[in-house]
Amino acid sequence: MSDPRVIGAEAIEDARQRGRLIVEVMPGDIVTALAKETAERLGLKLVDGPVEMPAPVRTDGITSLRRVLYRRSPKWQAPSRTPRKARRLGKLALIGAGGVGGNIAHLAAMQDMAEEIALIDIAPGVAAATALDLNHTSGITGAGGRCIGGETLDMVGGAEVVVVTAGRARSPGMTRADLIDVNARVIRQAAEAIRSEAPNAVVIVVTNPLDEMTVEMLRATGFPRERVLGMAGTLDSSRFRNALAQAAGVSPADVDAITLGSHGDEMAPISSRATIKGRPLSVFLSDAQIEACVKDAITGGGQVVALKKSGSATIAPAHASIELINHMRGARTGHVPVSVMLQGEYGIDGVVLGVPAHLGQGGLVKVEELRLTEAENTALHAAAEAIRGRLGL
Template sequence: RSDLIETNKRVIHVIAEAIRSQAPEAIVIVVTNPLDEMTVEMLRATGFARERVLGMAGTLDSARFRNALAQAAGVSPGDVTAFTLGSHGDEMAPIPSHARIKGRPLDIFLSPDQIDACVADAITGGGQVVALRKTGSATIAPAHSSLELLEHIRGARTGPVPVSVMLEGEFGISGVVLGVPAHLGPGGLVEVAQIRLTADEQTALHTAADAIRTRLGLS
C-alpha cells in the first residue's frame, strides 16, 4: 500500500479538482490506498473541512476483525461487536478491550493466544486477499464498507462507526488521519467517540500516527 503514495497522490489531486468544480458541497469517502495518507491528500487538495472528507478503512478493518473473532469462537459475525483504530495497514490497532461476543468480554470465549491470532488476522487480512487474488485487491468488502458509511451519513444507521478522519486533539493526536469510532450525519463527521484505551492500545494508536507522519514527511 505505502509504495502507491506518489502515484496515487497525483490521481487524488485530479479527482479533487473535479469534486471542487462539480460537487463543491459533497461529502467525500476516500477508498484509495494507502488510505490514511490519501485521505490527508484529499483534504489538502479539496480544501474541505475535515467533517466532509472521510476514509473507509476503519469500517473494513473492523469487519475483518469481527469475522476473525466469530470464526475463532464458532459464532455468527452478527454476535460480535469489535472495531479497529489506527492505520489501514501494518500499524492497524484492533481493540480487544472493547470487543464483545454475545455482549460478553472476549476472554470468556477465547484464550489469549486465540485473541492474538484474531488481531493478527485483522491486520494481515488485506494482504491475504491480494496474495490469493494474485492480481488486484479486495473490491466487494470495501464497497460494502463504503455503503455502511453512507447509511450512517443518511441516518439509516446510528451509533459510532469506525471511520478514518483527521484528528484534532482526540486521543492526544492532531494533524493526521486515523481510523477511530465516530458519529456521522448528513454533514459527514459529527464527532469522534472518545473511548478509554488500554496502555498498549494507546501506544499502538500513537505508533500509527507517527508512521503516517513519517510517510508524509511531516515528522
Template sequence: MADPRVIGTEAVEDARRRGRIVFELLPGDIVTALARETAERLGVTLVDGPLERQQPQRTDAAISMQRVLYRRSPKWVAPVRTKRKARRLGKLALIGAGGVGGNIAHLAAMQDIADEIALIDIVPGMAAATALDLNHTTGITGARARCIGGESLDLVTGAEVVVVTAGLARRPGMSRADLIDVNARVIRQAAEAIRSAAPNAIVIVVTNPLDEMTFEMLRATAFPRERVLGMAGTLDSSRFRNALAVAAGVCPADVEAFTLGSHGDEMAPISSRAKIKGRALDVFLSSDQIDACVQDAVTGGGQVVSLKKSGSATIAPAHASIELIDHIRGARTGPVPVSVMLQGEYGIDGVVLGVAAHLGSTGLIEVEELRLTDQEQAALHEAADAIRSRLGL
C-alpha cells in the same frame, strides 16, 4: 409547611418547550391568570394532581436469571436490527468503476440509496458499460436509481456524496505504502474536479494507502475535515468481527468490535472493548486465540491480494463504503470507525487516523474518544507517527 408554588407563564412555556402537553398542578399551587391564558394558547392542559403514576413492571428474580442464562447460551440469537427511515441522496458519484466502485454502485442501486448514480473511470467504456448493465437490472429489481457512466470527471457535478476508489491496486508483495506517489496524483486530479463541480459534497476515500490519500484529498480540496472521510476502520472492524466469530463459533452479529489506527500494518484492533454476546472476549477465547484474531484482521487485505494474484479485495470494501453512506444519510446511527483528520483527540493532531466517530448529513459530527488501555493508546500514537513519516510531515 412549604410555601405554595406560583405557576406563572414561564413555567407553562418551559413545559411546552420540553414537549409536555399536560401540566400537573399539585394541591396548594397558585396559577396566575396569564399562565392559564398561555396554557390555552400553547395547547397545554392544566390538570389537578397528584396524577396516578404507572407502577414499574417488576420481574421475578428467577425469570430474570433465566433470561440472562439464555442470552449466554449458544441458542441465543441477536435481535434483528430494524432499519431507520433514511434520507435518499439526490446523486452519488463514484470515481473509479472497477471492482470496488462497481460493487458500490450495485449495492447503492439495490438499496435505493440515490436517485442518480454516476460512475467515472479512465478506462474507455468501463463506467458506461457498468452503468448500462445496472440499468438493465431494473426490469427485474424495480430499482428506481438511474445510472450513468463515462470517462469525464465532470460527471461528479452536483453529487452529494463522492466515493473515490480510483488508483493503482496492490499486487502480491506490495504494501499499501508502496502506492503513495502514483495514487497521490490520482487523488489530486479527482480533488480538483470535486472542488469545482461538487463543492458541497462529502468525500469518502477508498484509494490506498487510505489514510495518506484521505490526507491528500483533504489538502487538495481544502474542504473542512467534516467532509473528507476515509473508509478504513469499517472494513478492518468487519474483518476483526469475522475472525472473532469464527474462533468462538458464533454468529458475526453476536460480536461487537472496533478496529482503529491506520489501514495498514499499524492498525489497532481494540480487544479490550470487544464483546461476544455482550461479554468480554476472554470468556470465549484464550489469549492466543485473541491474538490470532487480531493478526487475521491486520493481514486480511493481504490474504485476499495473495489469493487473487492481481488486485485486491472488492466486495467487503464496497459494503464498508455503503455502511458509511448509510450513517451519512441517517439509515444507521451510533459510532462507526472512520478515518478523519484529528484535532487533538486522543492527544493526536494534524494527521488522518481511523477512530470511532458519529456521522450525519454534514459528514463528521464528532469523534467519540473510547476508553483504551495504555497499550492500545500507544498503538494509535505509533500509527499516527508512521503516517506522518510516510507523508514526510
C-alpha cells in the same frame, strides 16, 4: 405542565446519539435557530407535542429473569441489525468503476439509496456499461434510481456524496505505502473536479494507502475535515469480527468489535472493548486465539491480494463504504470507525487516523473518544507517527 424549555443544538445532538428520529417540542418551548439547522443536518424531525406514547409493556419478574438468563446462555443471539428508514440521496458519484466502485454502485442501487448514481472511469466504456447493466436490473428489483456512466470527472456535478476508489491496486509483495506517489496524482485530479463541480459534497476516500490519500484529498480540495472521510476502520473492524466469530464458532452477528489506527500494518484492533454475545473475549477465547485474530485482521487485505495475484479486495470494501453512507443518511446510528483528520482527540493532532465517529448528512458530526488500555493507546499514537513519517509531516 412542565416549564418551557430552550431547545438548543446540544439537545438535538444528544437525541441523535440516543438513536432518536424525532425531538418533541412542547407548547411554549423555544427552539433556537442553530437547533433547527442541526436537526435538518442530522435528519431529525422537530414534532409538536405532546406526542402520544405507546403504553409500556409490563413484564413480571419471572419472565424478566428468564430473559436475562437466556441472554447469558451460549444460545443467545444478537439483535437483528434491521436497516432504519433513511434519507434518500439526490446524487451519489463514484470515481472509479472497477471492482470496488462497481460493487458500491450495485449495493447502492439495490438499496435504492440515491435518485442518481454516477459512475466515472478513465477506461472507455467501463462506467457506461456498468451503469447500463445496473439499470437493466431495475425491472427485477423495482429500484427507482437511475445509473449513468462516463469517462469525464465533471460528472460529479451536484453529487451529495463522492466516493473515490480510483487508483492503482496492490500486487503481491507490495505494501499500501508503496502506492503513495502514483495514487496521489489520481487523488489530486479527482479533488480538482470535486472542488469545482461538487463544492458541497462529502468525500469518502477508498484509494490506498487510505489514510495518506485522505490527507491528500483534504489538501487538494481545501474542504473542512467534516467533509473528507476515509473508509478504513469499517472494513478492518469487519475483518476482526469475522476472525473472532470463526475462532469462537459463533455467528459474526454475535460479535461486537472495532479496529482503529491506520489502514495498514499499524492498525489497532481494540480487544479490550470487544465482546462475544455481550461478554468479554476471554470467556470464549484464549490469549493466543485472540492474538491470532488480531493478526488475521491486520493481514486480511494482504491475504486477498496474495490469492488474487493481481488486484486487491473489492466486495468487503464496497460493503464498508455503504455502511458509512448509511450512517450519513440515517439508516444506521451510533459511532462507526472512520478515518478523519484529528484535532486533539486521543491526544493526536494534524494527522488522519481511523477512530470511532458519529456521522450525519454533512459528514463528521463528532469523534467518539473511547477508553483504551495503555497498550492500545500506544498503538494508536504509533500509527499516527507512522503516517506522519510516510507523508514527511
